[in-house]
């Protein structure tokens with residue numbers, strides 16, 4: 001079991017109770033996840049990311065009547081906690097890869113009582129440009145950071161699909 005021994009706390013976001021991984025459990029989750037599985041690799045990557053970035057939460061949610069388990073990142077913004085998808089786009093102008101937090105992904109809102117409103121509101125959040133050259137991203141980034149060179153080799157598998165869950 002991936003979460004054996006991992007400590008959580010409950011946080012209420014968008015009318016939904018999320019199980020947020022306590023900071024002192026992130027390293028354990030990062031290590032505990034089997035690296036041979038696509039799902040595990042991705043979850044492990046996100047746990048490692050949140051370890052380095054205290055402005056994010058890693059949270060577990062149970063979605064809809066099928067009880068599908070999903071993991072997501074939450075960014076702590078001035079306006080409150082905001083669910084986001086972590087993406088690694090390359091800037092079309094300068095070619096530098098960044099980590100970005102994108103809130104405008106419909107999957108993040110599936111199963112919420114106010115899914116449509118929460119999704120539409122995500123498009124109104126202020127966006128940030130490429131941290132290297134200042135050009136706008138093609139995706140909606142409300143947070144961005146240039147990816148350190150030593151992280152790049154581990155990102156090869158992120159480019160396929162959503163790169164998460």
Ligand SMILES: [Zn+2]
Pocket residue numbers: 091092093094095096130131132133134135
């Ligand atoms: Zn750029």
